[in-house]
Amino acid sequence: NAGVTQTPKFRILKIGQSMTLQCTQDMNHNYMYWYRQDPGMGLKLIYYSVGAGITDKGEVPNGYNVSRSTTEDFPLRLELAAPSQTSVYFCASSYSPAGEAFFGQGTRLTVV
């Protein structure tokens, strides 16, 4: 049972480049989330989704975009990367908002 799988694990981007962080889950969860984790700042919600075709902004959505065409996949797109987007990104999924969230292994992104 794979759970939540994120790719890549590490990435270095140059300022202005774009990239997509991939996230897939095999638990048939409707709820999926993208968080960023900065040192000493906890987890901040970027975007989330309650099912295919439905997404909404979280606390820190600027500079990011998402799509949810299937239940399994929830990619996060970074356009015009900036140094402020250097962070560790976690994708997560859950059966319900008030239930256990299962996290992927994280993507460490550095923008230089």
Place this chain on the structure above:
Amino acid sequence: GENVEQHPSTLSVQEGDSAVIKCTYSDSASNYFPWYKQELGKRPQLIIDIRSNVGEKKDQRIAVTLNKTAKHFSLHITETQPEDSAVYFCAALDRGSTLGRLYFGRGTQLTVWP
């Protein structure tokens, strides 16, 4: 939106002692409060949660208490062991939006010395 404050930011205890981490929240409509543990370089994992219709919940050496009136909840770890060393995050579910979002505290780095 919800605002979750977590204290302390760092906590060092001797093996066998107890550890307590406290969180406050701002939205009285919040009704779900999970705690996640994140070991170094690993992903966060749920260790315990509590809902607003319950005042206390225990799971072996871990317990969580909730005071809805004061809008605060706490994690208690008894008989701490070195493997308890990790960052612990509290969170509160924002029911003000139709979709419900978790707001996390900034985390507590717990170090248990042998």
